[in-house]
Amino acid sequence: xxxxxxxxxxxxxxxxxxxxxxxxxxxxxxxxxxxxxxxxxxxxxxxxxxxxxxxxxxxxxxxxxxxxxxxxxxxxxxxxxxxxxxxxxxxxxxxxxxxxxxxxxxxxxxxxxxxxxxxxxxxxxxxxxxxxxxxxxxxxxxxxxxxxxxxxxxxxxxxxxxxxxxxxxxxxxxxxxxxxxxxxxxxxxxxxxxxxxxxxxxxxxxxxxxxxxxxxxxxxxxxxxxxxxxxxxxxxxxxxxxxxxxxxxxxxxxxxxxxxxxxxxxxxxxxxxxxxxxxxxxxxxxxxxxxxxxxxxxxxxxxxxxxxxxxxxxxxxxxxxxxxxxxxxxxxxxxxxxxxxxxxxxxxxxxxxxxxxxxxxxxxxxxxxxxxxxxxxxxxxxxxxxxxxxxxxxxxxxxxxxxxxxxxxxxxxxxxxxxxxxxxxxxxxxxxxx
Amino acid sequence: xxxxxxxxxxxxxxxxxxxxxxxxxxxxxxxxxxxxxxxxxxxxxxxxxxxxxxxxxxxxxxxxxxxxxxxxxxxxxxxxxxxxxxxxxxxxxxxxxxxxxxxxxxxxxxxxxxxxxxxxxxxxxxxxxxxxxxxxxxxxxxxxxxxxxxxxxxxxxxxxxxxxxxxxxxxxxxxxxxxxxxxxxxxxxxxxxxxxxxxxxxxxxxxxxxxxxxxxxxxxxxxxxxxxxxxxxxxxxxxxxxxxxxxxxxx
Numbered sequence: 001x002x003x004x005x006x007x008x009x010x011x012x013x014x015x016x017x018x019x020x021x022x023x024x025x026x027x028x029x030x031x032x033x034x035x036x037x038x039x040x041x042x043x044x045x046x047x048x049x050x051x052x053x054x055x056x057x058x059x060x061x062x063x064x065x066x067x068x069x070x071x072x073x074x075x076x077x078x079x080x081x082x083x084x085x086x087x088x089x090x091x092x093x094x095x096x097x098x099x100x101x102x103x104x105x106x107x108x109x110x111x112x113x114x115x116x117x118x119x120x121x122x123x124x125x126x127x128x129x130x131x132x133x134x135x136x137x138x139x140x141x142x143x144x145x146x147x148x149x150x151x152x153x154x155x156x157x158x159x160x161x162x163x164x165x166x167x168x169x170x171x172x173x174x175x176x177x178x179x180x181x182x183x184x185x186x187x188x189x190x191x192x193x194x195x196x197x198x199x200x201x202x203x204x205x206x207x208x209x210x211x212x213x214x215x216x217x218x219x220x221x222x223x224x225x226x227x228x229x230x231x232x233x234x235x236x237x238x239x240x241x242x243x244x245x246x247x248x249x250x251x252x253x254x255x256x257x258x259x260x261x262x263x264x265x266x267x268x269x270x271x272x273x274x275x276x277x278x279x280x281x282x283x284x285x286x287x288x289x290x291x292x293x294x295x296x297x298x299x300x301x302x303x304x305x306x307x308x309x310x311x312x313x314x315x316x317x318x319x320x321x322x323x324x325x326x327x328x329x330x331x332x333x334x335x336x337x338x339x340x341x342x343x344x345x346x347x348x349x350x351x352x353x354x355x356x357x358x359x360x361x362x363x364x365x366x367x368x369x370x371x372x373x374x375x376x377x378x379x380x381x382x383x384x385x386x387x388x389x390x391x392x393x394x395x396x397x398x399x400x401x402x403x404x405x406x407x408x409x410x411x412x413x414x415x416x417x418x419x420x421x422x423x424x425x426x427x428x429x430x431x432x433x434x
Numbered sequence: 435x436x437x438x439x440x441x442x443x444x445x446x447x448x449x450x451x452x453x454x455x456x457x458x459x460x461x462x463x464x465x466x467x468x469x470x471x472x473x474x475x476x477x478x479x480x481x482x483x484x485x486x487x488x489x490x491x492x493x494x495x496x497x498x499x500x501x502x503x504x505x506x507x508x509x510x511x512x513x514x515x516x517x518x519x520x521x522x523x524x525x526x527x528x529x530x531x532x533x534x535x536x537x538x539x540x541x542x543x544x545x546x547x548x549x550x551x552x553x554x555x556x557x558x559x560x561x562x563x564x565x566x567x568x569x570x571x572x573x574x575x576x577x578x579x580x581x582x583x584x585x586x587x588x589x590x591x592x593x594x595x596x597x598x599x600x601x602x603x604x605x606x607x608x609x610x611x612x613x614x615x616x617x618x619x620x621x622x623x624x625x626x627x628x629x630x631x632x633x634x635x636x637x638x639x640x641x642x643x644x645x646x647x648x649x650x651x652x653x654x655x656x657x658x659x660x661x662x663x664x665x666x667x668x669x670x671x672x673x674x675x676x677x678x679x680x681x682x683x684x685x
Contacts, residue, residue, distance in 0.1 A: 380488060381525055382525050382527050384487050384488065384509060385521065385524075385525040385527070386527075386535070386539075387486075387508070387509035387510045387513070388485050388486070388487075388509050388510075388512075388513055388519055388521075389510075389513055389535075389536075389539035389542075389543075389595060389599065390510050390513035390514050390539050390540075390542045390543035390546065390599065391510060391538055391539050391542045392508075392510050392542060392546075393508070393510065395538065395542065396510075399530050399534075399535070399538065400527070400529075400530070402529065402530075403527060403528060403529025403530045403578075404529060405529075406528075406529035407528075407529065
């Protein structure tokens with residue numbers, strides 16, 4: 001039986017109304033207030049997601065939507081060095097979603113302008129006005145993403161980055177947590193001007209419930225590298241949205257490493273709007289038990305000669321659930337598109353689950369698009385080979401798990417970044433198996 | 435060294451399929467034994483059962499290495515006890531570097547035997563020396579285990595592992611299959627270099643030609659899960675000249 005459309009919309013609006021009632025928009029200057037009011041109105045009309053939404057078929061949005069953030073115990077990660085620290089990045093630290101000037105570096109850097117969203121009223125940040133909430137709004141069609149609208153309306157803080165040349169250092173956004181029950185909202189805008197290049201890193205658990213939006217505009221010939229590691233806190237929840245608009249011959253490469261977390265939904269919406277653009281998005285995930293991890297990706301090829309690549313790998317055990325929804329839409333002008341998509345899960349026991357929905361929608365006739373999705377256990381023949389050489393079973397399995405994730409980690413272009421992350425996965429897996 | 439008595443094994447999945455029907459074999463330290471036989475005679479299964487591969491059920495008999503019961507141990511324990519199986523089809527493992535794999539294996543065995551683990555530097559020296567003898571270049575060591583290796587490279591990589599692990603008892607499962615003449619010479623030289631008073635070899639092969647390079651002390655003919663005839667190197671020549679037909683009929 002089809003659930004009547006009107007009834008579904010009424011239910012979603014009701015959820016939005018309940019969520020919005022106690023909330024007030026953050027204070028700010030004129031243009032940001034206009035953007036927030038617009039978002040709030042859009043959200044009231046659209047409603048918040050409910051389980052019956054087709055786009056939330058595999059992931060129950062209830063805990064991301066409900067009024068109170070479910071409490072999430074703090075996690076002691078003092079057993080490892082700070083992620084990306086070896087790369088000497090420019091650090092921008094947020095504690096429970098609030099900018100921490102003491103812990104952060106000076107925001108001045110050659111080739112890049114950096115400002116905070118809370119300073120958005122400043123006249124010289126007009127470039128941000130044209131992007132804030134704009135890419136998010138574009139991303140509401142053909143699929144609704146109401147949690148991102150919620151973020152546009154209510155995020156009080158975030159970082160505005162405009163790269164005008166070659167960035168002198170990588171920028172690391174660090175999300176620390178002190179509060180066990182807080183909602184944290186951050187909204188970032190990154191504009192990479194023509195020919196400029198910058199790397200944006202993110203790590204840390206952020207909050208008990210983290211709602212994040214990053215809007216990215218990569219102009220002609222510009223390059224943006226994005227690598228993030230989503231904390232280790234077991235009970236935290238995250239809904240992250242990435243919106244990227246890409247110009248001619250621009251390059252955008254994004255990689256996400258996720259360990260633990262009760263609920264993670266990472267959405268990415270990418271438009272290849274200029275000829276010859278290259279977009280790669282990848283993720284490696286390890287989780288177990290009450291762990292639900294959802295990668296939802298929508299890539300639109302709107303211009304000819306572009307390349308897109310999606311590589312997602314998940315290692316799941318003890319009842320963990322992995323979801324992948326990935327779509328490549330190739331519009332009629334996007335001839336000579338090269339699209340690739342792979343999503344794979346390694347299920348370490350019979351209680352783990354992987355749900356995948358790969359989609360291709362192609363209107364151009366001269367394209368190369370492939371997609372694949374697999375889920376399976378550790379290959380018994382490989383395992384025997386390693387054991388026959390004297391490697392104990394646990395250690396052999398660990399080697400094979402790391403090998404499985406390697407294809408996704410190989411997507412990180414900068415070897416220093418990959419070297420920072422790779423040993424962490426091993427430590428995390430060892431700690432969890434102990 | 436290796437003592438096999440009345441070994442019976444069947445497939446775990448289908449107990450109707452009985453593969454070994456009472457194998458008796460006694461290999462002494464320093465000896466090289468060859469097992470020959472037609473397809474399906476149970477030669478490879480013998481190698482798998484000895485090394486502890488899943489899927490086989492031993493229903494009768496015993497197998498010991500220096501008096502220690504092999505059949506009771508996990509595969510990694512058998513390896514640490516000194517058993518090595520050179521695979522007929524070495525497994526490709528994408529994502530695991532060949533060097534990482536070999537160092538992990540060497541150190542796991544050393545740890546199991548209560549020896550100190552080798553440092554990365556010491557191991558590198560050891561690998562370089564052994565690899566050079568087998569004409570294995572640095573590129574092959576860097577690549578993932580057996581991935582993109584030719585048939586000959588895979589077999590050389592097996593022998594390299596054997597040289598690094600220094601096992602007591604080496605079982606070579608059709609190591610000659612897929613090798614051209616030059617590769618066979620290289621592999622055989624590698625094996626011969628390891629021949630030692632304290633080490634024994636069980637060479638499983640279809641053909642006599644490998645035995646021109648690795649000269650056996652004893653040759654066994656296996657058929658239908660049993661060793662039906664044993665003799666000196668001349669037995670291999672007989673197989674080469676007459677095929678298995680006459681030998682099998684004569685039994």
